[in-house]
Amino acid sequence: MSLDLKYTYTEKKDTRSGFGDGFLEAGRRNPNVVGLCADLIGSLKMGDFQKEFPERFFQTGIAEANMIGLSAGLALGGKIPFAGTFANFATGRVYDQIRQSVAYSEKNVKICASHAGLTLGEDGATHQILEDLGMMKMLPNMTVINPCDYNQTKAATLAIAEYEGPVYLRFGRPSWPIFTPADQKFEIGKAWKMIDGKDVTIFATGHLVWEAVVAEAMLREEGIYAEVINIHTIKPLDEEAILESVKKTGCAVSAEEHQINGGLGDSIAQTLTRNHPAPLEYVGVNDSFGESGTPAQLLEKYGLNAENIVKAAKKALARK
């Protein structure tokens, strides 16, 4: 059976490479862009920038708290620091440093977090952070972005270099379909309606946008027309786009590689509750840690793939 997908791909690549290539390009465009990394330059794909701009790059060693403080200091001196490490060490480990020295102090620091979520894979739960979006979106002044593929991650990286203010940029490790255009314009805070529909809205972020595209085709085969909206910016949330869609479809599904508690779905639920109550089903991790396995195995076991989005959509439809 081959699905009639509205978006297709010819190549797969990791989103972290989109970050690395965008970071290099941002460095070429603006001499104030500087980089920091806590002993994960290869994993974050920051090596090309380091090679081209060694005087603007700081290897900090395995010392994330210091890296965040250094970034705040560089930012107040007029630089645009991109601080990179794994999402786990970029958030939970340094929450107070981000809170006081970056968010509260309104510093133009870009926290660049790779290997987020279950798709980190075999390294297991110690490294698979599923709480980072929640922690970061709770911080006043913080912008939170979770792009879906290589091209969108590259575009987002270039966009945050031009935006003044603290940003949390989340991306991942696995090779993933490239299904969005290379020349896309990335607008922070502006949701992207990728597929028009009328029966149910699927709000997805990060890797699960691809799963939502697949789910849409599966639902269409059964005569259910889903709208697919790519919420690359978790905060500020595009409430207008969310409400416009749900007013039309009457029910929704949120899909994210994150805890249900505190994630994108929670933000959407707040928006709906205040403005337009409607059934909402959550595709996310339900109050548990991850484990070792391949990305595909983990997404299946924890219910984060297209099949589960289809199930959730039908459940939401039944509650209309």
Place this chain on the structure above:
Amino acid sequence: MEKQSIEQLQKIATQLRRDVLRMVHAVQSGHPGAPLGCAEFFVALYFDQLRHNTDFKMDGKGEDLFFLSNGHLSAGWYSVLARSGYFPVEELKTFRKLNSRLQGHPATEEHLPGVRIASGSLGQGLSVALGAAQAKKIDGDDKLVYVMMGDGELQEGQVWEAAMYAAHYGVDNLIATVDFNGQQIDGPTREIMGLRSLRDKFEAFGWEVMETPNGNDMESVLIGLEKAKNLTREGKPVMNLLHTEMGYGVDFMVGTHKWHGSPPNDEQLAKALAQLEETLGDY
């Protein structure tokens, strides 16, 4: 700013002590002990050493910068900022009150001139100062970055991450000062979590370490800061161990942790102010 005599600087320090006590007394909250002990340092830095503009700009390009990592010394810092012209002295009376720019711990959200980063949660200031120092190096800016930390604060792990970084990168346009008063909120540091030899520790980390033996003597503090400045640009970060007494200047407050975070009552304030001459006029 015109160079002031040691006597003049001492008068400002005495007024700073009055400001601190009156500020914490007015709201019955805050931390009087450590800023009393750092009065000479604050005044020597802002009225003699720093090459700075009171026309405040966040990026501080072309200026010496100061970061207060132990943010609970805010009353003392606010006083010296106001007295040196960053904002009106009258504003000191808003300290810790609703809608004030003078938050309990320093913050930037209210745009108080002189403050470049929030501090209060300890251990973060050295990292921030290092970042600012690195920015100056990238820009070819020949000015210096100063940071003050408490001795108890050195129990935070981040300080040692930063200490390692500073030496590894040879951040030699930075002067860190430790307010070495041997006290912290729960008691003497040697009882709470012994620091052992700070000189040995920082030397082992690759720093140039010097001491200011009497941090409550204006001349000693000035000599110390001058010496620290002369040690910069030699490939190593500079550590100034500033020996002070918490609560210095008021006989019943000196040398104890008891006034770390406790305000004086009316009677205690009167008794303390009687020991400190009003040299520049109270706010």
